[in-house]
Amino acid sequence: MNAANYVEHSLKLRHRLATLRWSLPVVLAVLAVLYEQGLGRWIHDTFGASQYFDLDILFYATIVPLLAFLTLTQLGRWLDQKEGAEQHARASQQWLAAITTTSADAIFSLDTQGRIETWNRGGEMIFGYRREEIVDQPFTRLLGTGEAAEAEFRWLMAEMRQSGQVRAYETTCHDSTGRLVWASLTAIRMETPDKLPANVSVILRDITERKRREEEVQKLNVNLGEQVAERTRELAEKVEALARANAELHKLDQMRMEFVSIVSHQIRAPLTNMQGAVERMESDCAAVNLTCKRMFDVLSQQTNRLDRLVSDVLSATRIDAGEIVLHPEPISILPVAQQIVNQVRARASDRPIHLPTKPGLPFVFADRERVAEVISNLLDNADKYSPPGKPVEIDLRADETGVILCIRDRGKGLPAADLDRIFEKFYRVNGGDDQTAYGYGLGLYVCRKLIEAQGGRIWAENHPDEGTIFSMMLPIAR
Ligand code: ADP
Numbered sequence: 312m313n314a315a316n317y318v319e320h321s322l323k324l325r326h327r328l329a330t331l332r333w334s335l336p337v338v339l340a341v342l343a344v345l346y347e348q349g350l351g352r353w354i355h356d357t358f359g360a361s362q363y364f365d366l367d368i369l370f371y372a373t374i375v376p377l378l379a380f381l382t383l384t385q386l387g388r389w390l391d392q393k394e395g396a397e398q399h400a401r402a403s404q405q406w407l408a409a410i411t412t413t414s415a416d417a418i419f420s421l422d423t424q425g426r427i428e429t430w431n432r433g434g435e436m437i438f439g440y441r442r443e444e445i446v447d448q449p450f451t452r453l454l455g456t457g458e459a460a461e462a463e464f465r466w467l468m469a470e471m472r473q474s475g476q477v478r479a480y481e482t483t484c485h486d487s488t489g490r491l492v493w494a495s496l497t498a499i500r501m502e503t504p505d506k507l508p509a510n511v512s513v514i515l516r517d518i519t520e521r522k523r524r525e526e527e528v529q530k531l532n533v534n535l536g537e538q539v540a541e542r543t544r545e546l547a548e549k550v551e552a553l554a555r556a557n558a559e560l561h562k563l564d565q566m567r568m569e570f571v572s573i574v575s576h577q578i579r580a581p582l583t584n585m586q587g588a589v590e591r592m593e594s595d596c597a598a599v600n601l602t603c604k605r606m607f608d609v610l611s612q613q614t615n616r617l618d619r620l621v622s623d624v625l626s627a628t629r630i631d632a633g634e635i636v637l638h639p640e641p642i643s644i645l646p647v648a649q650q651i652v653n654q655v656r657a658r659a660s661d662r663p664i665h666l667p668t669k670p671g672l673p674f675v676f677a678d679r680e681r682v683a684e685v686i687s688n689l690l691d692n693a694d695k696y697s698p699p700g701k702p703v704e705i706d707l708r709a710d711e712t713g714v715i716l717c718i719r720d721r722g723k724g725l726p727a728a729d730l731d732r733i734f735e736k737f738y739r740v741n742g743g744d745d746q747t748a749y750g751y752g753l754g755l756y757v758c759r760k761l762i763e764a765q766g767g768r769i770w771a772e773n774h775p776d777e778g779t780i781f782s783m784m785l786p787i788a789r
Contacts, residue, residue: 332383336376343371417515439487493522641674641788663702676788697722724773
C-alpha cells in the first residue's frame with residue numbers, strides 16, 4: 312500500500328469509528344430496553360428475583376452503552392495519536408530524502424560488511440559513479456586500492472565499533488576516472504535497538520578546491536619566505552656598506568674639521584700681525600698722506616672682516632663637532648659690552664653707539680670670551696646693516712631669571728618670516744642691501760649656539776618705528 316492509499320484508508324477508519332461511537336451506544340440501549348420488555352422480563356419472572364429487574368434495566372440500558380461510548384472514544388484518540396506520529400515520521404523522511412537528493416555532498420550508507428547500500432546525486436557529481444555502478448561495491452572502491460586504503464577502511468570500521476562516529480576526517484579518494492579527490496569524511500553508526508552490528512551513514516564532502524588553494528598558499532609562503540630571506544640578506548649587506556660609508560664619512564669629516572681648524576689658526580696669526588702692523592703704521596708714520604690714510608682704513612677693515620670670518624668658521628666647526636668648550640663663571644655683562652663698544656667705535660668712528668651706565672645689575676653665569684664674541688657679532692651686524700651715521704642703542708635690564716642685553720639699530724628691519732630663520736646656518740635674507748653687504752650667514756648661527764649652550768636665549772624683532780632689535784638673555788649667577 313502506498314502512502315496516499317494508506318492515508319485514505321486511515322481517514323475512512325477514523326470516520327467509521329466516529330459514527331460507531333454515537334450509533335453503537337444508542338443501538339445497545341434500544342436493544343436492552345426491547346430485551347427487557349420481552350424475553351428478559353419472562354426470565355426474571357420465572358427464574359430470578361424480580362426485585363432486581365429494574366437494576367438490570369438500568370445496567371443494560373445506560374452503563375453498557377456508556378462503556379461502549381467511552382471505549383470507542385479512547386480508541387478514536389489512539390488512532391488520532393498514531394496518525395499524528397506517522398505523519399511526523401513521513402514528513403521527516405521526506406525532508407531527509409530532499410536533503411539527500413539535493414545535497415552537493417556524497418551521502419550514502421554502508422552495510423555491516425562495508426558495502427555501499429544507497430547513493431545520492433551528490434555522490435554521482437563528486438565521484439562520477441551512477442547508482443547502479445556503485446551500490447553493493449565495497450567502500451574501498453572510493454578510498455582507492457592498495458594496502459593503505461585497506462588499512463584506512465579497517466581503521467574506520469574499528470572507530471565505528473568503538474566510538475560510533477568519525478567527524479571531519481580528511482582523506483583522499485578516487486573518482487570513476489581515477490582522479491584524486493580530497494574529501495572530508497563524517498560517518499555515524501546507525502542505532503539498532505537490539506545492539507546488533509549496525510549500518511553506517513557516511514557523508515563525504517569534496518574539499519579538493521580548498522586543499523589546492525591551501526597548497527598554493529603554502530607554496531607562496533615558502534616563496535615569500537625565500538624572498539624575505541633574500542631581501543634581508545641584501546638589506547644586511549647594504550646596512551654594512553652604509554656603516555662602512557658612514558665610518559669613512561665620519562673620518563673625512565674629522566679630517567675636514569682638523570683641516571679647517573689648522574688653517575684657521577694658521578691664518579689668524581699672520582692676520583693679527585697684519586692688524587698690528589697697520590695700526591703702528593697709522594700711528595707712527597708721520598708722512599702719511601690722505602690716500603695712504605684711506606688705504607690704511609681699507610686694510611684695517613678688511614683684516615677685521617677676515618678675522619671675524621676665521622673666528623666664526625672656527626666656532627661653527629667646533630660647535631658642529633660638539634667640541635665647544637665653555638668656561639662659565641659669574642661675570643658682569645656691562646664691562647664686556649663696554650670693551651666691545653670701544654673696539655667698534657675705533658673702527659666705525661662716525662657711528663654713534665649709546666651704552667647706558669646701569670649699576671647694580673646682577674652677575675650672569677657665563678663664559679666671558681664667548682659673551683664678548685656674541686656681542687661683537689651683534690654690534691658688527693648693527694653697523695653693517697644700518698645706514699652710516701645712524702645711531703645704535705644698547706640697553707641692559709634684568710628680570711627674576713636673567714640679564715637681558717638689547718641692541719637696536721636704525722636699519723630697514725627684517726621680513727617677519729625671517730626673524731627666526733636668520734639664526735640658521737648660512738641663512739641670509741634674500742634681496743635688498745643685506746645681500747650686497749659682505750657676509751656668509753654664520754655669525755647669528757654661532758651666536759644662538761653659544762648663548763643656548765650657556766642656558767640663555769637669543770631672538771630678533773623689528774622695532775615698530777624703525778630698525779631691528781636683537782636681544783640676548785643669560786641666566787643670573789646664583
Ligand atoms: P652675515 O651677516 O655674515 O650674512 P649673520 O648670521 O650675521 O651672517 O646674519 C644673517 C643674516 O641676518 C644677514 O645676512 C642679514 O640678512 C640678517 N641680519 C643680521 N643682522 C641684521 C640686522 N641688524 N639688520 C638687518 N638684517 C640683519
